[in-house]
Amino acid sequence: MNVPEDLRYTADHEWARLEGGQVRIGITDYAQDALGDVVFVQLPEPGKGVKAGESFAEVESTKSVSDVYAPVDGTVVEINADLGDAPQRLNDDPYGEGWICVIRPDDTGALSSLLDADGYRKLTES
Amino acid sequence: MMAAGPTPAGSPGGSTVVAGPAPGGRASSIPLLGRGHEPTVFEFSSEGRRAWSFRTTGLPEWEAADVVPAEWLREEPVGLAEVSERDLVGHVTRLTHRQYSVDLGAYPLGSCTMKYNPKLCDTAASLPGFTAAHPATPAPLVQGWLELLWSLTDTLCRVTGMAAATLQPPAGAAGELTGLLLMRAYHASRGEVRHKVIIPDSAHGTNPASVTLGGFRTVTVPSDARGLVDVAALRQRLDEDVAGIMLTNPNTLGLFEENIAEVAAAVHDAGGLLYYDGANFNAILGVTRPGDMGFDIVHLNLHKTFAVPHGGGGPGAGPVAVSPRLADFLPGPLPTRLPDGSFGWESPPRSIGRVHSWYGNALALARAWSYILANGADGLRRVAEGAVLNANWLRGRLRGVYDLPYDRPVMHELVASTAGLKKATGLRALDVAKRLLEEGFHAPTVYFPLIVEEALMIEPTETESPQTLAALADALIAIAGDPPGEAAHAPRSTPVGRVDEARAARTLLPTWDAVAAHQAAAQARGAPS
Numbered sequence: 005m006n007v008p009e010d011l012r013y014t015a016d017h018e019w020a021r022l023e024g025g026q027v028r029i030g031i032t033d034y035a036q037d038a039l040g041d042v043v044f045v046q047l048p049e050p051g052k053g054v055k056a057g058e059s060f061a062e063v064e065s066t067k068s069v070s071d072v073y074a075p076v077d078g079t080v081v082e083i084n085a086d087l088g089d090a091p092q093r094l095n096d097d098p099y100g101e102g103w104i105c106v107i108r109p110d111d112t113g114a115l116s117s118l119l120d121a122d123g124y125r126k127l128t129e130s
Numbered sequence: 131m132m133a134a135g136p137t138p139a140g141s142p143g144g145s146t147v148v149a150g151p152a153p154g155g156r157a158s159s160i161p162l163l164g165r166g167h168e169p170t171v172f173e174f175s176s177e178g179r180r181a182w183s184f185r186t187t188g189l190p191e192w193e194a195a196d197v198v199p200a201e202w203l204r205e206e207p208v209g210l211a212e213v214s215e216r217d218l219v220g221h222v223t224r225l226t227h228r229q230y231s232v233d234l235g236a237y238p239l240g241s242c243t244m245k246y247n248p249k250l251c252d253t254a255a256s257l258p259g260f261t262a263a264h265p266a267t268p269a270p271l272v273q274g275w276l277e278l279l280w281s282l283t284d285t286l287c288r289v290t291g292m293a294a295a296t297l298q299p300p301a302g303a304a305g306e307l308t309g310l311l312l313m314r315a316y317h318a319s320r321g322e323v324r325h326k327v328i329i330p331d332s333a334h335g336t337n338p339a340s341v342t343l344g345g346f347r348t349v350t351v352p353s354d355a356r357g358l359v360d361v362a363a364l365r366q367r368l369d370e371d372v373a374g375i376m377l378t379n380p381n382t383l384g385l386f387e388e389n390i391a392e393v394a395a396a397v398h399d400a401g402g403l404l405y406y407d408g409a410n411f412n413a414i415l416g417v418t419r420p421g422d423m424g425f426d427i428v429h430l431n432l433h434k435t436f437a438v439p440h441g442g443g444g445p446g447a448g449p450v451a452v453s454p455r456l457a458d459f460l461p462g463p464l465p466t467r468l469p470d471g472s473f474g475w476e477s478p479p480r481s482i483g484r485v486h487s488w489y490g491n492a493l494a495l496a497r498a499w500s501y502i503l504a505n506g507a508d509g510l511r512r513v514a515e516g517a518v519l520n521a522n523w524l525r526g527r528l529r530g531v532y533d534l535p536y537d538r539p540v541m542h543e544l545v546a547s548t549a550g551l552k553k554a555t556g557l558r559a560l561d562v563a564k565r566l567l568e569e570g571f572h573a574p575t576v577y578f579p580l581i582v583e584e585a586l587m588i589e590p591t592e593t594e595s596p597q598t599l600a601a602l603a604d605a606l607i608a609i610a611g612d613p614p615g616e617a618a619h620a621p622r623s624t625p626v627g628r629v630d631e632a633r634a635a636r637t638l639l640p641t642w643d644a645v646a647a648h649q650a651a652a653q654a655r656g657a658p659s
Contacts, residue, residue: 038583040632041631041632041635042632043632043635043636044635044636064635065632066631066632066635067576067577068577068580091636092632092636
């Protein structure tokens with residue numbers, strides 16, 4: 005299972021990548037494998053405020069519908085609209101083309117409270 | 131590949147039932163008519179062909195345009211298939227021979243209670259006195275029907291421990307919505323507006339859907355390590371904005387909520403009501419009652435516990451029974467016994483109004499009543515005892531082969547998991563489901579409840595014989611021992627093989643013309659459609 009070293013993670017299986025002052029968000033390789041084939045992604049509206057730990061998007065697979073939780077407080081500034089036609093990108097490339105949205109965090113320092121790669125690996129292997 | 135005949139007893143897992151000559155509930159030939167392609171009805175279509183046409187009737191004929199306003203007329207033909215009666219009957223009959231059904235073999239679809247429905251109940255519900263009555267017939271002329279509805283209401287109250295009931299809701303989900311509207315009416319009558327309904331994380335998906343439809347907001351309460359409602363977490367969520375809690379008992383893990391008295395007291399102390407989702411009532415029928423556990427509202431799926439056929443859209447019946455303080459709000463009219471011993475109709479004083487036309491799916495109600503009469507009180511209790519015994523016997527056979535995340539005595543169903551097998555050989559819950567079709571059984575429910583990874587939710591029901599259970603267990607055990615990759619292409623013996631569910635969901639083509647347009651576009655691209 006792929007857990008890139010340069011990302012931060014939540015215990016709910018989202019990843020977050022600091023890019024300048026913004027944070028790109030997606031679901032982890034572990035999450036996409038557990039969900040199975042993703043068939044639909046309900047994206048948030050750009051401009052929407054999100055709160056850490058609260059659901060802001062949904063991922064539907066052939067098995068279930070799952071909430072996606074915000075890793076930090078902030079505002080949605082960009083969404084991956086390509087997922088509308090190609091939800092399978094969450095399966096094929098969860099850390100790349102399968103990103104879900106970019107948020108502007110209220111406090112970029114909040115990322116340091118998330119799990120690092122080692123911590124997330126331990127969580128999924130336990 | 132799979133064995134051609136019944137799997138012999140004594141295979142791994144230690145059979146405790148000596149299989150007799152009977153194959154045991156296994157559909158021995160699926161499909162009955164081989165794997166040949168069955169065209170859609172549109173492919174049989176030939177322009178101008180008719181199933182039948184009236185000879186001269188002597189009645190005048192009109193053009194549609196002469197009698198229908200122009201703005202309501204279609205501009206293009208509707209595009210129905212044009213087929214002969216002979217082709218149509220052949221097509222439909224071939225399709226029916228490719229269906230799996232409760233009449234054909236075991237159907238261990240967890241949570242759905244797909245038990246065999248006695249033919250006696252078909253006969254009873256087919257009596258012309260039931261089928262020929264119009265629902266608008268005045269009460270004095272349909273006393274038999276009214277007595278049946280009154281007796282059924284009375285019996286359902288007795289087995290649930292409730293005070294009054296409506297038979298109107300036509301399904302479980304309709305019963306849930308009715309119950310939530312009753313909850314709202316009750317709080318409103320006390321001058322309260324409450325917005326939240328608590329639901330466990332193991333709940334049926336219909337529960338949060340009904341909560342939303344009823345105008346409430348769902349609050350999830352987690353399960354504890356033993357698979358039961360986490361009472362401490364529940365207490366944290368209780369406040370004066372909580373209208374109530376929705377529970378199944380036993381829950382979707384097949385486990386009895388042992389702390390139900392504590393849960394009920396906590397919810398009642400906070401001013402909330404307890405809703406009992408009767409989807410799993412088959413497990414406790416005649417043994418214990420939701421009313422005795424503290425529930426205020428109960429819906430029953432007559433199409434599960436009381437042997438009304440279901441699947442494929444009904445008609446079902448989801449009566450709702452309530453405690454005394456909610457009786458005045460029930461949908462009406464309700465059947466009632468008048469002082470002179472005859473039967474009539476009566477509307478509760480503060481009724482929330484009708485939730486279905488007339489009196490619900492009345493023939494499903496007649497069928498349920500015949501099932502109750504045929505079993506009697508002792509027989510109904512044996513239904514639950516048999517369902518629980520069968521589930522636990524199967525759990526014993528599967529131990530050590532599949533993971534059993536909550537391995538202790540269950541009620542009417544068990545949840546197994548292929549999490550370990552997935553790591554070892556790649557076998558997933560979906561693979562087991564597909565392989566089981568090849569073995570001549572319906573698949574169990576998979577990937578539910580959501581709190582169990584690679585879940586297989588198996589509900590054998592009380593109607594299957596020990597031989598059938600043994601055959602089912604043998605098949606499940608054999609599948610777990612498949613060489614890696616064996617299941618990837620299953621089912622290979624059914625009319626339709628492994629369906630690409632992800633592609634179907636991503637490229638949804640719900641109508642024939644959408645399929646045709648998709649095929650034309652693919653052809654234009656020179657690609658296979």
